[in-house]
Amino acid sequence: MANVETFQFPRNRETVLRMFTDRDYFVRKYERMGSLDIEVVDLIDEDDRFSIRVLHAAPQNAPFPGFIKRVLGDRLNLDQRDSWQPGLGEGRIDIVIRGTPVTITINMRLEDNADGCLFTLGYDVEARVPVVGGKVADFVRADVARRMRDDVETSTAMLADY
Numbered sequence: 001m002a003n004v005e006t007f008q009f010p011r012n013r014e015t016v017l018r019m020f021t022d023r024d025y026f027v028r029k030y031e032r033m034g035s036l037d038i039e040v041v042d043l044i045d046e047d048d049r050f051s052i053r054v055l056h057a058a059p060q061n062a063p064f065p066g067f068i069k070r071v072l073g074d075r076l077n078l079d080q081r082d083s084w085q086p087g088l089g090e091g092r093i094d095i096v097i098r099g100t101p102v103t104i105t106i107n108m109r110l111e112d113n114a115d116g117c118l119f120t121l122g123y124d125v126e127a128r129v130p131v132v133g134g135k136v137a138d139f140v141r142a143d144v145a146r147r148m149r150d151d152v153e154t155s156t157a158m159l160a161d162y
Contacts, residue, residue, distance in 0.1 A: 005121045026040065035056040049084065058075065105124050
């Protein structure tokens with residue numbers, strides 16, 4: 001994946017994974033981030049894998065040009081599946097912005113270090129829109145990077161609960 005962001009969590013991988021594999025974390029996180037209509041529609045929690053699918057409506061507050069706002073709408077109606085292989089510290093997020101031709105794929109990795117753990121996200125955005133798909137993907141990619149920073153900031157604050 002061409003786009004990579006790395007963040008530092010102040011706790012070890014085991015603690016961060018405990019949070020990332022907790023159903024309630026997702027609901028509380030999206031509430032804190034201003035999402036509406038949060039619904040957990042699928043959950044698999046086994047020793048070697050965790051997967052959760054959440055539908056939620058995130059506020060669309062990026063400064064997109066008019067033609068992109070017409071594609072995305074006023075709210076981002078997200079269908080998001082987070083999957084983890086806890087033993088490997090690796091996961092993936094698949095996001096569909098419902099009602100749009102936009103999909104987002106994020107590969108995740110947690111690695112312990114002296115300060116807690118590094119959280120590395122490699123992501124890509126696909127927009128299946130004739131002629132302007134590349135432009136839409138570029139704007140959404142920038143918004144994804146901003147939202148990832150907000151998500152990590154919110155998650156870091158929530159780590160105290162774990």
